Structure formats: structure tokens, C-alpha cells
Amino acid sequence: MINRREFLRAGSAVGLSTAFGTQLAGCVPATGGIGSEYFPTRIPQGSILNFPASEAPIDHVVILMMENRSFDHYLGWLGSDQGYLERGLRNYGGSFSIDARPHQEYTDPLGTTHSTFSMTGGTSVAGYRGCGFADPGHGWGSGRIQRDQGFLAAGSGNDLFALGYMEAADLPFHARMARRFTTFDHYHASVLGPTQPNRRYLHSAQSGGYKNNYLPILELGHQWDTIWDRLRAAQVSVRSYSPDLPSLAFWGERMIPMFAPIDRYFEDCSAGTLPAVTFLDPPYLPWWQADDHPLSDPAAGQRYLRDVFRAFTESPHWANGLFILTYDEWGGFFDHVAPPVLPDLLGSRDDQQNFGQAGFRVPTVLASPYSKPGYVDHRTYDHTSILRFLEWRFLGAPPEGSGGDASWSLSPRDRNANNIGNSLGATNPDPVLFDLNDLPLRAVTPICAGIPQAPSPGMQPDRSASSSQSSSAMSLDAPRDASDTGALAGDHGAPTEPGGPGADLLDALELGYFEQIGASTEFSSMAGTWASQPGS
Template sequence: MDLQFEHVVVLMLENRSFDHLFGYLGKGEGVPPQGFVNTLRSGGTETPFTTRKAGDFIAVGQGPSHSLKQTNEQLFGVTKPTPEQSAQVPPMTGFVQSFYTSLSYDLRRHPTDHELQQVMNCFDPVQIPVLSELARSFVLCDHWFSDVPGPTMPNRAFVHAATSQGYTYNADWKPKFTCKTIYDRINADPALSWRVYSHDEDDVHELYPDLDKNAANHVPFEVNFTADVADDRLATYSFITPAFIGSPQHPVNSMHAPADIRPAEKLVADIYQALKSAPEVWKKTLFIIVFDECGGYFDHVPPPACVSPDGIPGRTDESFLVPFDFQRLGLRVPTILVSPWLQPGLDSTVYSHSTIPGSIIEAFQLPGGFLTKRDEMAAKLTAKYLVRDAARVWREDVPDLVIPVQPTSLDDMQRELLNGSVNLDPHPEQRNTLRTQDIQDPAQAKAFIRTQYAKHMEHFLARRKIDDGAAPGSLTTDRALPSTMISPARVAELVSQEPKRGLRP
């Protein structure tokens, strides 16, 4: 084939649904003016939680769950749908219900309505200027679905091999897959090449021990990617994994909750700028930004049916696993195709992660053919984008990106003080550093410490008053959200309502 591009660069970010990131972008099938509603019980009549134009940079707890069981609950309202339920169009009303389950576990208490609202919140485009600008300026795919209604590892397996060989869970990243991958297909053509750029985790190296690879195939992203672009040394196919583990110098930039999403915006902008700064390379490179799965965040589009990749059923050898036949896709995720050869547009074709290996195999006519039935049957990017089209015009009007202000990380001393502040909590069950491990921003840490101090002092002062003879009652403020300032009114309420023994640390 006469191809438009010699290089394809794929960045797979983490855990965001289409509505969550682009529901209010005004491009594609997003959130209508009336919004969407979930309730605490799927399909119930409790207080409604409505989609809102206000995303959260940092998630509460560990963020929404996205296991197969919890994704089932988000879709159908039950963790183990019957065959009859699975055959129906899912109502998409269980996101709050599912989040309540996972957040109660994370916080060891009942979540507040404000906390539960996070799963329904959708970003205002001004909050994510990099992704919003690229989605407006290039091709936004608004019906791209993850391949598995479950977590990270099986979905990353599909982008590499169009199967997860029956895995629907992360399995501690210990599976050693025996299937062939897109990289095996590329190896079969000596004229082509591949390279994985990683920040810490390298799932290609870890999951495929039989893959023929060398040191040149696996390199750190820092320095290497920009240098390869500048020196016109990009491989035919490049796969970039973000940072899952953060440090003050290099924060998590995967977008995986609960971490702040703004470093991922910077990563996208850095890749874009590296390509844009090398025009001759830019002219022959397609940059694909995709997300592995929805991360449990609300989306309103039901996943469609699909073909099983290889007839291998979902594993049920662990007690927490539920059956799955791989004949329906996961939830919708944002995907952007970036190249100055492409006019701003919207592609509503139903794609999945298997589209990527299928398209590469088809476009470059790789020996061995498709990997599984899934990439064979998946819609391809080949004819629309990869094959040269004389009508395409190189654009000079591509945008410059504005990177959002990045969060400032805590140093070791600040982290120690933050963790220690949980011991000020008057409720013993809350003295757990799990509450602080998600906090990365100093301003958020300061507010947390001041809140802990205020709670401690309120209970201390109330206890003193009771010791001086005030009559105790029954506490109703255990789960109230205290201010960062000491409240005399709250102290008085504690005096009047809390049993004397309940105020003891």
C-alpha cells in the first residue's frame, strides 16, 4: 500500500471515559443539556446524582473501581448479570452505586454525597486545555471502546495482542502470555521496527516473555523519545507507557486515579511538541492518544457486542472472578488521531483497542496476518487515515498547546507531617495513612492538616467542657465535614450530643 505515514506513535493513558473527559467539549456524542442521572441504587428513587461540568483533578479514595464485577454493576446495576440481563441494552445507571461500594472500602466509612458526585463529574474543556485543543483540532473518535469491561492489564493486552487469553483482571501483572503480538508481526518484516518507551512499567516486556526483543526495543521515555524524533530515528511502531509511580521530580502522568491528571496533559503536550519541532518527521508520523479503559467514570453509551478473539472464556479460577465470554466490549474511551495531514473532524465508527494492531497489520501487510478474530473483525484505520490520499493537504494552522499549571509535589518532610496528622483525628478508625497517600498537592495537604487539627481541637474543647460538668447526649456529627477552622458552634453541639466516653481519644 502507498501509506501516508511511515511511523505510528501510540500513547495509552489510563482510566477515563469519553463523557468524563469530553462530555462537555461540544464535539461528538457527549452530555446533552439535560444531563444524565444515576442514583445510589441503580434505577432507584433516591437523591439524584447528575452529570456536572466540573471535573476533579484528584480523586477521593482510590477513585472508582473498574474490575469486571464493578463494571458490570455500572452497566447493569448488578455485579453478575444473568445471560438474560447481559443480552439487554445496559441502562448505565450503576456508576454511583458501584462507587459507593469501592469508596466505602477505601475510606472505611460511608461516603458523603459530595464525594460520590465525583464519578458523575465531567471536565470543563478549560480544565484540560491540551486534550481539549487536540480533540478540537484533529480527529476525535467518539465511539472507541475498550476491549474488556474491566481493568488495565487485560485492556493493554488487547492493544498488544488482540486478546488477553481469558484474563479479565490484573492478576498482579504475573501472566506470561503465549500468544503472538503486533511486535512479533513487525519482527517478521526486517524492513520494519518497533520500540517501547516506558517511564516505569513496561507491559510488553513483562507480559510477553517469548517475544524476540533486544535492548533497542525497550528504552526509557525521558531523553530517548525526543532524541529519536529529532534525529529521525523513530521506529515504524512506537508504544509509549506513562508513569504509574510518581516522585517529586517526576509525578504520575498516567491519569490513573487517584493521581492528579495535569501531569498527563504535560506528557501529551511534550510528545506533540517533540513531533511538531521536527517537521520532516511530523510529516510521516501519526500520533494516537488512547485510554485503556473508563476507570469506572460515568459514560452514557452502552458498549456494543463483539466477537470473541479466540474462544477462550474468562477465567473463573479465583473466587472473586465472574464469568465473561468476551462477546461485548468495555466502555467508551476518548481517542484522538493527531497529524497535520488530518482536518479537524469527528469519527463515530465503532473502534476498539484491537483496531490498532489490526490496522498496523493490514496497512503494512505484515507476515502472519491478523492476531485473533478480534483484530481481524475490528474496524480499521487503514483506508481512512493510513493510506495516502491525494486530496489531503498539509496544514500549517496546527495549534500551539498551553500546558496547565502543574501541581507541586510534597517533599519528604511535608509527607511525614501530613501522614502524622491522621493521628489527630478524634475517631480511632480514621487514624490511617490510607487517607493521605493520594494527596500530592501542598495546598490540599495544608487543608487536610488544618481540618485534622480543627477536628481534634473541637473534640478536645468539648471534652473539657463535659469534664467541667456539661451534660452529654448522643453524637450526630461523626460524619460531618468539618471546617479548617475551629467552630465554637460545633464544640457546643459536641458537648450537647456526644456521650462523654465518645470524646475520649
């Protein structure tokens, strides 16, 4: 007798043969000037969470966390994409909507009101990178000021750059992903703070009480439990692939067996030998940065995202696979939705001590043959919602709710989190994609040089900080100049030091941390692939 798992797999196989046989018929012109796209007419039915986890059709999960962009800043254009909205109404009824608002106004400390502005075409005051502007504020304190007083308030850490927004033509990969798969208009960073605390929540449902990008050098890595420890203990295969340095190294030597260069990811995709759960790092280091962290060019990130996603969809794993794209935090860019307060191990009535205060919304897409096309999930999520899916699928957690034995959970945060797999269908999958080979990807612009200036909100940037050299001109052995304030000194000028993992990994490298835990510091031969390509 066929069981439900075999039934779901049979449905997947039928979907593959049927869908690919009619792929060309499903391609129609897209709005937004980004070429042709595939808009499915077949919608996955039911909910994957209604089946026992052991019978779920998802066997391979790939998680990719990029850097420092807010929802309205990157996906706000969806709120006025008429084709997208019309398809949503047709597929999901009159209640279909998306809470996306790129047009906002904020007041600076001098009382001047400024409107958000489009960065399309790179012709705005901020260009594509924001050269000459400051990296927007995204700390524990500046985030709270942005929440309470606005994104240009005194103490927000922001200048005019934080009010720029992208459009579909600027982000062709994101545009096609959001239109083809499922996105979320209430997916928030886990804490209203910077990169590392949010990444700690993705890995462990807490940040160890750290509010900042503290590096665990002396203790040779964070020592508390992670989802990776739990999965490995349950004999679930896991691996972390990196173009340069692995961000999971901040959890110490016990993570080293997981590490592999990004070259291996492409090989494993092709061979059909990916683990059950994959974590992907983007290229973080400044010479080839493609993680979307300001002041990098999103064009480099678009190339990296396209290539790693295409490899997964061309692998045997795609039929029963799930690709999760998200961002660690909002990066100081404007977003109109107030962040919620969530249950937390270190929740507090004192706002300055409250780790339950989530951050602003971040762009997130759930891509799978079982994803509802062009769908918007309105429930509240954060990074621990990804953990909740993994805990349900592989570790015996209930699909939803915090009741019963909670030994599967890492903290109260993931125990109470909504499961990000809620919108995944259980039957009628559609594996067909848009054409990943015809994305109109523009050339990557020259890297910013020097320390970014921080003009008063609304003022023009200091263009003397701009550079005409390309990122490929940077010396790979450029030393850190101890006399500067954080730039990388080199023969060709000093690019702005990356924030987030790029800066943290460089610091750890220079302090000998990788050698102390026994991790390799050899970069992948592919590390510079994405930041130096011309336009397509």
C-alpha cells in the same frame, strides 16, 4: 513515471511548504478560554485505505495509551462546544454531530439521585485528583453492574467522584487535539474490565483468558504472539520508550530489544531516527505519576502529552506520521453509551465469561497531517482497531473485512475489527498545528496521602486523607510496608498507591521479575519532569 506513493509524498511536501507559510493567518481565537488555535480550512481528501498499503503516506506511527478515563468524563464538553459544532457543520455538512453528554443522573443504593458535576477549577467536592474518594470501580464485575444498573449502584465500586467531568479549560491539550484532529464517539475499551486485560488486547488482540491484572511472574511473561512479534518478524522497526518501567516487560525477555528510556525518544525525534512503529509509556510510578490514572492529577498528564507530541511534530517524521492517543479503559467514570459486544476468541453467551463484551468508551484522538480537522468518526472501534491499521500498513492485511487468508491476524477480534485509519485522508495533507508552547497548563496539585476513604455514594470525602506535600517530596526509595493495605510508606507520609500499571510494575519490581527476565530497572533521568512543574 510517478507512482501514487510518490504523488502522495509530493502532496505532503507541498502541504508543508504552503501551510507553514500561512500558519499565522490560520490562527483564530478559540472558544472555551484556552488561547489561540489553528483551525484548518484545507481538509485531507479521499481515504488512505483506498490505496495499496505500500503506497500509503503514513510511514511512522506513535501509539500512546494513557489510563482510566471515559469519553463523557474527558470529552463530553465537545457536545456543547458551539465553535466546534459550527465548524463541523461547515466542513462536513448538516449531518455532523458528536455523541457527547456530560450531563447525566444516577441513583445511589439509598434511592437518592445525583447529577454529574463539573470539576473545572478544582473547586468541586472532588478537586482535581479526587483525594479522599475511592479510585472508581473498573473491574470485570463492577463494570457489568455499572452497565446494567448505573454508575452509583450497589456493587459498582463507585462514589461521587465517578460522576465528575472535565471541561475544555481543564484539559487544554485534549481540547486543542480534538478540535484540530479526528476523534471518535464510539471507540471502546476492548473488554469491560481493568487495565491489564485491555492492554493485552492492544498488544495481542486477546487477554489470554485473564479477567484481571494477573502478573505473569512464574511463566516469565506472557508467551502468546503480539503485534510486536509480528512486526519484528516482518523486519518492521519497532521500539518502546518508557520514563520509568516498560509495561511491555510483561511479555518477557523477548521484548527487551525494544526497550529504551524516554530520553532516547526525544533524541530520536530530533534526529529523525524513530522506528516505523513506536509505543510510548507514560510515567506510571507514584512519585511522578503522569498517566492520568486516578488519583493522579491530569495536569501532569497534560504536560507529558504536550511534550511527547511536540517532539514528534517537530521531527522530520511528522509529514508522514500518525500519532494515536487513547486510554486503556474507562476507569469507572460515567459514560452514557452502552458498550457493544464484539467477535472474540473467547466470546460466550454467559455474560460473566464473555470476553467479547467491550468496555465503555474512552477518549481517542488520531493526529496526523492526513487527519480530518475537527472530525468525528462514528464507527465502532476498540484497541484492536489500532492493530488492524498496523496489520494493513505493514503486514499484508486487507484494509477492511475478515475475508481471505487471515494469517496476518492475531485473533478473531482484530480480524473483524474496523480499521482506525478509515477516516485518514489520502491527499491534501495539512501539517500545521496549534501553538504547543502557549497551552495554559496549571500547576500540578499536591499528591493525595493515605489510603482513599470510600464514603457512601454522594457523601463528602474524608479530607483527613489529604496531604499538603508535593510529589517531589516523596522518597524515591520508599519501601512497601507489608503491614499496610497497599500504600507506599515513606518519611513524608504515604501517597495512595497507583492502580493499573503503576501498582503492577511495582509488584513485579519487588518480586524480582525484571531481574529474572534480564530487563533494566534504571529509571529515566526525565521520569520526574512532568509531575513537578509549575503552571505555565
